[in-house]
Amino acid sequence: MRGAGIQFEQALNEEQWAAVSAPDGPVLVIAAAGTGKTRTLIYRVAWLVERGIDPRNILLLTFTNRAAREMLDRARTLVGDSVSGLWGGTFHHMANRILRRHAESVGYQNDYTILDQDDARSLVKTCTKELKLADKHFPKPDVLLSLYGFAASTERPVDRLANDRFEHTPIDVNDILKVHAAYEKRKRSLNAMDFDDLLVNGLRLFREHPALLERYREQFVHTLVDEYQDTNTIQSSWVDLIAGPGGNLLVVGDDFQSIYSWRGANFRNILSFPERYPGARMYKLVTNYRSVPEILGMANACIAGNPEQFQKTLKAVRESYQKPVLAQMRDGREQAGYVIDRLRALRAEGYRMSDMVVLYRSHFHALEMQLELAQRGMPYTITSGVRFFEQAHIKDVSTLLRLFSNPGDELAFQRLLGLWPRIGQKTAIKIWNAMGHRCDLRKEATRQRMADLLPGPARDAWNAVDVIAADVEKDALMNDPGEVVHRFTKAFYALYAKETYDNADRRLEDIDELINYTSRFDSIEAFLNEVALLTNLDAEMDPVEKESDDCVRLSTVHQAKGLEWRVVFILWMAEGMFPSSRTLNEAGEDAEERRLFYVAVTRAKDELYLCAPRCRRLRDGGMNFLSPSRFIEELSPDLMQQVRGV
DNA sequence: GTTTCGGTTCTTTTT
DNA sequence: GAACCGAAAC
DSSP states (O other): OTTTTOOHHHHSOHHHHHHHTOOSSOEEEEEOTTSOHHHHHHHHHHHHHHTTOOGGGEEEEESSHHHHHHHHHHHHHHHOGGGGGSEEEEHHHHHHHHHHHHGGGGTOOTTOEEEOHHHHHHHHHHHHHHTTOOSTTSOOHHHHHHHHHHHHHHTOOHHHHHHHHHTTSSOOHHHHHHHHHHHHHHHHHHTEEEHHHHHHHHHHHHHHOHHHHHHHHHHOSEEEESSGGGOBHHHHHHHHHHHOTTOSEEEEEOGGGOOOGGGTBOTHHHHTHHHHSTTOEEEEEOEESSSOHHHHHHHHHHHTTOSSOOOOOOEEOSOOOOOOEEEEESSHHHHHHHHHHHHHHHHHTTOOGGGEEEEESSGGGGHHHHHHHHHTTOOEEEOOSSOGGGSHHHHHHHHHHHHHHOTTOHHHHHHHHHTSTTOOHHHHHHHHHHTTSOOOTTSHHHHHHHHHHSOGGGHHHHHHHHHHHHTTTTTTGGGOHHHHHHHHIIIIIHHHHHHHOTTHHHHHHHHHHHHHHHTTOSSHHHHHHHHTTOOOHHHHSOHHHHHHSOOEEEEEHHHHTTOOEEEEEEOOOBTBTTTBGGGSTTTTOOHHHHHHHHHHHTTEEEEEEEEEESEEEOTTSOEEEOOBOHHHHTSOGGGSEEEEOO
């Protein structure tokens, strides 16, 4: 009788308990920031299990790996090991897990590879080049990919979107469609899916194979969805199918915190839930345990004017403390100086560095901050723009694994050969063609052929790979990804890194960390499968390990979602920075930026500092004068205390 | 014909 | 950083 001891009504407040104990059928939980959303979901799982539901019949969907892990960990603590049978993870993970069994039903083989952003980018680039469209004014691969991705996640035709986007430009929309067609075809022939394909094909699988859908519907008696406001069209359709009309679907979200519309998220999914699920019960969580009333006052005020939302006001339970600080200063350097001074003072007051965070709109806003922190010898961690598994050196040492796992992986082949001297893209393609579009290094004949085809200078590098490949069977390397990476690094990559990068040591440390991380996988496939869907190792790292070094954290607001700190600094509260000028071009719509600001404000528990520099130094030595952010101007001055941040 | 090298430019947000 | 470009080197 595990879990029988849980005292639901003592552990939860009334709002939470009502949601946790909601009867079967569709349920919408509007959970404002800091109101115990995760707690509610976990106790809901516990409650279901206690009422006799087998965890294997529960599906729990999240957006980030971090959220998935946190929930599964906490659920395990609460309910016990029996929850390990629960299906929990990101939408992409779950789609992948299901597609691995039924890929042939949507025209793929089950051992398809997953393309990350980087792979997708180079594939689009190749397609563009092959169509001879790669001139200066043609959209860059990232632009094309975001267009294709947006079309996929909103189920809208690419040509319409392309028309809208490039209407007043000299770009021929047909060319964009040609690249799209080539990209799609290429993915098919490589047996590869990008992130969007996982969702698209996951949905197709259920739409086109009702018998399969029926099977999974029977399995998933209860479906729970976290961050529902961030679902896009295909995700919400997928959830609708799995749950079925009137099904046991509980979604949790906060329309105030919808900040992913640029990648197809549609917060109307949450607004229209009651209409799409007639009879759905709705619960609101508005009691905030996180922040002092002064911070909540600012949060409530800043968001109230947005159109189209479930109106709600955060209710404070904490005692009154101090008002948020608006600090004005001359430029980015003074801003950095101010923040560092405050960090020091707060540390002296007893805050730990890890209690504090510096948030900003875009990665490059943190540049001066990083410089100053480094100069003054203050340790910090930053979740940078490039994710751990997409850094060049991490991808480099993973290529061999990819090739072992899938000898038809052209992208991996080209990347591997590109590391070797006197081999660039052209030569790599030539050799790939000569190999007959396949390179199974585990076969001796293949290795012999490779040796014959390679130009002289690449011999040494090849030998390193040759030796590893020859021992694959003998040393059971297919079951030991870390060992492959280790041998490859030792025999080749360490030297390569030292010749290529001035920060080779740090990169080699990363590789050690990667090897460390791989130890939890007992096959190359399992490792690759997992890694393709991961974003950064930070989220996966042992929390105990992280607490040992007491660092202030720098992060974008997007990446800070769902987290909290005692002290929060928000940088660059100026027009054009936050809100970002990039977002404001169309029709003056700033609702999403305002929601982003709301997310930033509600991360703070005790103290909040808004920094507003008056100007920004430009690269060419010029100056850019900034006006204060509209998000500050909109607020009544008595919601904050103003200081001069010098 | 390819690769390499050195200098220049630009950074929205993520699975 | 890292993607890009043009020029030098192989």
